[in-house]
Amino acid sequence: MEIKNFSDFCTKVLPDFNQFLDQKLQTEIKQTTLRDAMLYSLDAGGKRVRPMLFLAVAYSSGVKFDDLSKYYDIAGAIELVHTYSLIHDDLPEMDDSDYRRGKLANHKKFGVGPAVLAGDGLLTQAFYWIAKSSLSTDKRMAAVRILSHNAGPMGMVAGQMTDITMEDKILSEAELTTLHKEKTADLITAAITIGAFSAGHELSTHLVQYANDIGLAFQLKDDLNDADDGEDDNKNTFPNLIGKEKTEEKLAALIKDALNAVLKENEFDKNLLVSFLDYFKE
């Protein structure tokens, strides 16, 4: 099968992957309220960027297209962790968002208690999916290690804590970069690095550079979009700290750096990862 670019890759993989996600949770979770609350957010129309990046790296590293479904458990685990983080992030004493992607936030639909538990359930189930994957024990263990490191209190959870406790303080550019790295980039980096490991590759510094760049670029693009919509006036974001124009320059520099990094990579086909950068031009 010919895959033209990252967008084409997603078009060809997503329907199958989405069905997998939905069916797996439907089958596994017997507690009905919990299953409903978990599926509500998992099926809320996310673009699946993180699992698609994971699968794209695995594919670019030599995994055959028809074998990609063997990697769905781990791709799914990454999406479960992302979904849990959004549910807890939206809670009243966190970011206090009533809506997410035009739908009621999980806690507005099910209540705060069930939303906390839906998040807890998604996070824990992610590690179960990795443990039950058919990949080799070494690959699964690498996935557990990288995901728990980057999504936990040494990564994403730390960033989230800084975010909610520093809301009233103005952060420096360095502090803000650390916050974004932990809160957003670390999970994206995990998706990419676990993709390389799962396909049997050692990590290259170029790939890590690419991952870190696009992780931070993600946050900048999100904050620029929110600034365009007139949101986030008091939040610690780059548009608020250095202005929209300089943030756009910073985003462009990150994409350029990511491109340079991936072009130095010799271990795999660069086409998908290069074309992924179009995401930031949309």
Added chain:
Amino acid sequence: MEIKNFSDFCTKVLPDFNQFLDQKLQTEIKQTTLRDAMLYSLDAGGKRVRPMLFLAVAYSSGVKFDDLSKYYDIAGAIELVHTYSLIHDDLPEMDDSDYRRGKLANHKKFGVGPAVLAGDGLLTQAFYWIAKSSLSTDKRMAAVRILSHNAGPMGMVAGQMTDITMEDKILSEAELTTLHKEKTADLITAAITIGAFSAGHELSTHLVQYANDIGLAFQLKDDLNDADDGEDDNKNTFPNLIGKEKTEEKLAALIKDALNAVLKENEFDKNLLVSFLDYFKE
């Protein structure tokens, strides 16, 4: 070293294990609010029953006393998961408890947002500790699988959801047994079965029976203690459903069944697991 019984085992292991837990988190977690909130609940004076059961099973299965420290990461992971569950359990929209073991609940000390994140951090770090343990990859992967299964939405999280959504309904004895199995027994069973796996044993049905019995016995003992203190009048508990006396009979029957089960076990030294049953006579 001579170990007289379970209590003696705890006396000899706990100081070293507690120091390990505290130092490990102190070193790993750089975000200060997160570290403080995680350590606050981890160091809140819990009896460490679950990690001690895990270590006792490993020791009874043939692990030398001086080698037990190699098992601390996994014992610690089990305690991290237990601690996370208590923090989230105490939240206002869950059990709404302002105090735990005579100290302010985590969310009363740090706020609801930080308490949610402290729980998230402890849960995720548990899997990191397992991944970084020095035990064989197969043993670590079994620990990830059993822990995520029993503590997640197919176990503890499911029980917790039933608990908070069924508060106003009167459950049947069978429904209440399922709730307690999931909410309380599954994590205790995980501690015991991971202990056997970690020491290189296959699971015996006798050990699983013992684990399930004491898991349920735990909840009954807790509910009987709370009933004595005049608490929990409207909760779904066995003392409220079938009365104190019948609950005491049920507890005695569970302990007897656990004893019979463990006495049939031939794979390891039974002394510690038999003497653990004294816990329910205190």
